[in-house]
Amino acid sequence: MCATPLLEVRNLAIDFGRGENATHAVKGISFTIADGETVAVVGESGSGKSVTALSLTRLLPTPPARYVGGEILFNGRNTLTLSGDELRPMRGKQIAYIFQEPGTSLNPVFTIEFQIAEAIRLHRPEVKDVRGEVVRALDLVGIRDPEKRLGDYPHQLSGGMQQRVMIAMALACHPKLLVADEPTTALDVTIQKQIMDLLRELKGRLGMSIMLITHNFGIVADIADRVVVMFRGHIVEEGKTADVLRNPQHPYTRALIDCVPRLGQKQRRLKAIDHAEIEALLKP
Amino acid sequence: MTDTPLIKVEHLKVYFPITSGVLQRKSGEVRAVDDVSFEILRGKTVGLVGESGSGKTTIGRALIRLIEPTDGHIFYKGEEITRLSAKEFRPYRKKIQIIFQDPYNSLNPRLTIADIVGEALEIHFPRMTRLQRRSRVADLLAKVGLKPEHLDRYPHEFSGGQRQRIGIARALAVEPEFIVCDEPVSALDVSVQAQIVNLLQDLQEELGLTYLFIAHDLAVVEHISDFVLVMNRGKIVEAATAEEIYTHPQDDYTRKLLDAVPKL
Amino acid sequence: MTSNLFRQILQRPTGVLCAALLAVLYLIAIFAAVISPYAPSDQNLAKTYHPPTGLVWHDGRLCVRVYKLVDPTEALYRAEPDRLAPVHFWAKSAPYKLWGFIPMEHRLFGVDSAERIYLLGSDSTGRDVFSRLLYGSQVSLSIGLIGIFITTVIGVTVGGLSGYFGGPLDNVTMRLTELLMAVPDLYLIIALRAALSAYFDSGQIFLLIVGILSFIGWSGTARVIRGLTLSLRNRPFIHAAEALGQTPFVILWKHLFPNLLGYLIVTSTLSIPGYILGEAALSFLGIGIQEPSTSWGLMLSQAQDMKVFMLNFWWLLTPGLAIFVTVILFNALGDVLRDIVDPKLKTQV
Ligand SMILES: Nc1ncnc2c1ncn2[C@@H]1O[C@H](COP(=O)(O)OP(=O)(O)OP(=O)(O)O)[C@@H](O)[C@H]1O
Ligand SMILES: Nc1ncnc2c1ncn2[C@@H]1O[C@H](COP(=O)(O)OP(=O)(O)OP(=O)(O)O)[C@@H](O)[C@H]1O
Ligand SMILES: [Mg+2]
Ligand SMILES: [Mg+2]
Numbered sequence: 038m039c040a041t042p043l044l045e046v047r048n049l050a051i052d053f054g055r056g057e058n059a060t061h062a063v064k065g066i067s068f069t070i071a072d073g074e075t076v077a078v079v080g081e082s083g084s085g086k087s088v089t090a091l092s093l094t095r096l097l098p099t100p101p102a103r104y105v106g107g108e109i110l111f112n113g114r115n116t117l118t119l120s121g122d123e124l125r126p127m128r129g130k131q132i133a134y135i136f137q138e139p140g141t142s143l144n145p146v147f148t149i150e151f152q153i154a155e156a157i158r159l160h161r162p163e164v165k166d167v168r169g170e171v172v173r174a175l176d177l178v179g180i181r182d183p184e185k186r187l188g189d190y191p192h193q194l195s196g197g198m199q200q201r202v203m204i205a206m207a208l209a210c211h212p213k214l215l216v217a218d219e220p221t222t223a224l225d226v227t228i229q230k231q232i233m234d235l236l237r238e239l240k241g242r243l244g245m246s247i248m249l250i251t252h253n254f255g256i257v258a259d260i261a262d263r264v265v266v267m268f269r270g271h272i273v274e275e276g277k278t279a280d281v282l283r284n285p286q287h288p289y290t291r292a293l294i295d296c297v298p299r300l301g302q303k304q305r306r307l308k309a310i311d312h313a314e315i316e317a318l319l320k321p
Numbered sequence: 322m323t324d325t326p327l328i329k330v331e332h333l334k335v336y337f338p339i340t341s342g343v344l345q346r347k348s349g350e351v352r353a354v355d356d357v358s359f360e361i362l363r364g365k366t367v368g369l370v371g372e373s374g375s376g377k378t379t380i381g382r383a384l385i386r387l388i389e390p391t392d393g394h395i396f397y398k399g400e401e402i403t404r405l406s407a408k409e410f411r412p413y414r415k416k417i418q419i420i421f422q423d424p425y426n427s428l429n430p431r432l433t434i435a436d437i438v439g440e441a442l443e444i445h446f447p448r449m450t451r452l453q454r455r456s457r458v459a460d461l462l463a464k465v466g467l468k469p470e471h472l473d474r475y476p477h478e479f480s481g482g483q484r485q486r487i488g489i490a491r492a493l494a495v496e497p498e499f500i501v502c503d504e505p506v507s508a509l510d511v512s513v514q515a516q517i518v519n520l521l522q523d524l525q526e527e528l529g530l531t532y533l534f535i536a537h538d539l540a541v542v543e544h545i546s547d548f549v550l551v552m553n554r555g556k557i558v559e560a561a562t563a564e565e566i567y568t569h570p571q572d573d574y575t576r577k578l579l580d581a582v583p584k585l
Numbered sequence: 586m587t588s589n590l591f592r593q594i595l596q597r598p599t600g601v602l603c604a605a606l607l608a609v610l611y612l613i614a615i616f617a618a619v620i621s622p623y624a625p626s627d628q629n630l631a632k633t634y635h636p637p638t639g640l641v642w643h644d645g646r647l648c649v650r651v652y653k654l655v656d657p658t659e660a661l662y663r664a665e666p667d668r669l670a671p672v673h674f675w676a677k678s679a680p681y682k683l684w685g686f687i688p689m690e691h692r693l694f695g696v697d698s699a700e701r702i703y704l705l706g707s708d709s710t711g712r713d714v715f716s717r718l719l720y721g722s723q724v725s726l727s728i729g730l731i732g733i734f735i736t737t738v739i740g741v742t743v744g745g746l747s748g749y750f751g752g753p754l755d756n757v758t759m760r761l762t763e764l765l766m767a768v769p770d771l772y773l774i775i776a777l778r779a780a781l782s783a784y785f786d787s788g789q790i791f792l793l794i795v796g797i798l799s800f801i802g803w804s805g806t807a808r809v810i811r812g813l814t815l816s817l818r819n820r821p822f823i824h825a826a827e828a829l830g831q832t833p834f835v836i837l838w839k840h841l842f843p844n845l846l847g848y849l850i851v852t853s854t855l856s857i858p859g860y861i862l863g864e865a866a867l868s869f870l871g872i873g874i875q876e877p878s879t880s881w882g883l884m885l886s887q888a889q890d891m892k893v894f895m896l897n898f899w900w901l902l903t904p905g906l907a908i909f910v911t912v913i914l915f916n917a918l919g920d921v922l923r924d925i926v927d928p929k930l931k932t933q934v
Contacts (some may be wrong), residue, residue, distance in 0.1 A: 082513055083480050181374070197374055223504070230581040298541055298544055302539045306519050309513040
């Protein structure tokens with residue numbers, strides 16, 4: 038492993054809005070992702086996971102967002118201070134995204150072939166047989182009869198298929214860092230497993246690093262090397278996956294893991310996090 | 322109560338044409354739902370699991386007539402509702418409702434919560450006054466754990482879990498008997514997911530609702546369902562009680578599903 | 586939504602500036618008859634190509650210089666050093682009708698009828714360029730608004746319906762728009778204009794031109810609206826409304842339209858310049874607005890004269906400046922609106 042990590046985030050702070058009613062979405066977080074490493078980011082809804090992910094290549098609309106402090110070093114270069122021209126080639130080619138909302142991230146007026154082909158042409162101009170590459174990409178994410186599906190528009194696909202098209206598009210660029218924001222929410226476990234295997238394979242072959250945002254602890258256990266737990270804009274716990282899952286230190290992490298429903302252990306009610314309780318625990 | 326199931330589906334088929342070329346000629350078809358039959362008893366929850374793209378949403382949408390079935394029959398309390406005209410189907414829109422997977426896109430971003438939930442009342446209870454409607458919406462919000470001061474806010478001011486509650490309130494507004502829940506918790510974090518599942522169960526007890534619960538998380542389905550259907554490529558490959566599916570899976574695909582569940 | 590948009594414009598300096606200047610321009614156009622010292626067709630053959638009259642402050646009141654024609658062949662005027670004509674405010678004038686129905690006998694300012702005030706000089710028949718510029722703005726500024734209104738109504742209706750219902754309707758309308766877009770604009774305009782003009786008088790020609798421009802313009806709007814509708818159409822909130830039994834018309838009006846509004850405001854603002862320039866081009870080619878009406882384009886076409894360049898009658902080109910400024914203002918405002926409505930565009934591009 039090399040000395041400088043691929044990605045290093047230092048004291049990153051992001052606000053929405055100004056003055057009194059500003060939301061402090063991210064409050065000074067630091068973490069690193071090494072070459073070829075998979076880091077999972079977990080945490081409740083609204084804890085700042087997506088905001089952190091989008092900020093890596095400055096995709097947040099400013100305003101309302103504001104980068105209040107910190108730096109994001111990708112290969113040693115601070116993306117927060119790069120110009121638009123320097124940043125653009127980085128998006129897609131170096132850092133590719135799978136966005137959280139598949140339905141709204143695909144363009145409704147183009148076929149899926151067109152959209153994936155565009156990504157390939159843009160980032161891998163050396164590919165000759167673009168159509169074949171598109172078919173291969175769709176096949177890799179488990180879409181049946183990919184040739185027949187090329188001409189489909191996004192609304193003709195099921196939710197899970199749209200999500201897989203997004204994944205195919207991001208992976209077709211062979212990025213250095215893949216930022217996957219809840220990539221498998223609409224997928225059943227078998228496809229989920231297939232996607233995770235695919236990620237693992239690409240990671241091995243291309244040396245890709247992955248930042249994986251998810252609610253699914255099964256996936257975390259399956260693929261992540263390290264876990265970062267976010268709570269209200271802070272990182273409250275960080276460590277090796279096995280350590281964090283088996284022996285969570287922070288009360289919030291413990292509560293979160295407790296909520297996971299398990300097969301074959303039928304309870305009358307599912308456990309949910311009681312926020313008052315966490316709050317009480319957090320008070321010294 | 323008699324034994325007529327609330328919902329009975331017989332040989333349901335939904336095919337989508339694949340068109341190609343400028344003239345949009347039909348060049349094939351996607352058999353999204355291919356000869357499916359099942360029943361749902363009043364007050365029960367039937368879980369529907371299966372691979373992505375296997376036709377789960379399509380079944381749900383056919384039940385509430387967002388798409389026309391290609392063939393087959395759907396009975397509601399013994400009455401066939403498959404070939405009703407839009408006008409004849411209208412009374413059933415009051416009894417059959419749907420909750421969507423995507424909490425971010427299922428609420429119109431330009432309307433307030435009062436308008437979103439109130440729309441249902443406007444359509445089906447046209448004689449209500451504005452004030453009555455408002456107070457009824459407030460009641461509904463209370464039922465799903467939201468507060469009256471949320472009435473005049475817009476969807477973007479809510480978290481995913483809260484939006485899902487609003488979606489549930491909208492479905493409840495018409496006092497339905499049957500609700501299609503299309504992956505209502507997939508996009509939510511584990512804690513919020515638990516809250517919503519609990520809420521759905523409480524509402525079922527209180528109001529005697531019947532659910533078709535579509536999901537791909539076997540653990541959640543097993544938790545909430547009385548009976549589980551497993552779909553693969555447009556067909557139902559296994560139908561059994563939740564317990565049986567988990568302990569004695571019969572079909573290959575079901576076994577694959579169970580095997581693929583990641584272990585914590 | 587709209588009130589929110591307005592507030593956000595106010596937060597941006599460029600937005601405030603453009604909006605304010607445009608508001609001033611439109612106010613001037615509305616009150617052109619009162620503000621301008623002369624009627625647009627008020628000739629004075631003794632004072633052709635008169636340069637802008639100088640303004641001086643004398644004896645506590647505003648006065649204009651009086652000029653003498655030195656050389657008629659070169660239209661050379663020289664100010665007479667000792668003669669001044671006082672400027673009267675709310676001056677009595679020949680009776681006219683404001684907006685065609687309010688009888689008036691005064692204009693905002695003027696000079697005694699023996700002299701003339703030419704703030705921006707006079708043209709080949711001694712008409713006041715300033716007055717004509719103001720009257721002309723009524724045509725040039727309104728053509729954009731009316732044109733946009735027509736294209737938007739047609740575009741949204743056709744695009745919205747074809748996106749929402751899809752199927753054969755969609756097919757037919759989209760082929761139709763493609764057809765329209767494939768026809769070269771300029772030839773179509775000239776052909777339509779030539780075919781129809783015989784039947785119209787000069788007032789109706791204005792409407793005809795708006796009609797022609799919007800007839801060509803709606804197809805683009807319709808296609809984009811269709812695309813947006815397609816994407817919205819499959820959003821669950823539309824399905825939810827359908828599942829509640831809402832009628833298609835209400836769904837279009839209540840759920841789709843408000844979600845398109847932001848986009849419509851932006852594109853409208855950005856395409857108004859197209860209409861202003863379109864009118865100018867047509868009038869410049871002599872197939873647009875015609876005498877006795879006036880417009881910026883027509884004024885420019887009348888300035889197509891070697892004399893203007895040889896003898897440096899720069900003031901006859903002020904309509905060009907007016908067009909330029911207006912177009913820039915609309916474009917800048919459109920950019921500000923786009924940033925507000927779709928901030929993503931800014932960060933990603
Ligand atoms: N465009 C925005 N304007 C204002 N606030 C925003 C905006 N986007 C995000 N926020 C706020 O930033 C905080 C973090 O949001 P973020 O989307 O990162 O959450 P998340 O951890 O990804 O949650 P989820 O699991 O629901 O996706 C939230 O409090 C949210 O309200
Ligand atoms: N409007 C449509 N036009 C054409 N094909 C469609 C349409 N809607 C769905 N399909 C096809 O029908 C099949 C079943 O889709 P459906 O949405 O029912 O899947 P699903 O089981 O809900 O999957 P997921 O778990 O991913 O949501 C898919 O192959 C899909 O491409
Ligand atoms: Mg997120
Ligand atoms: Mg589905």
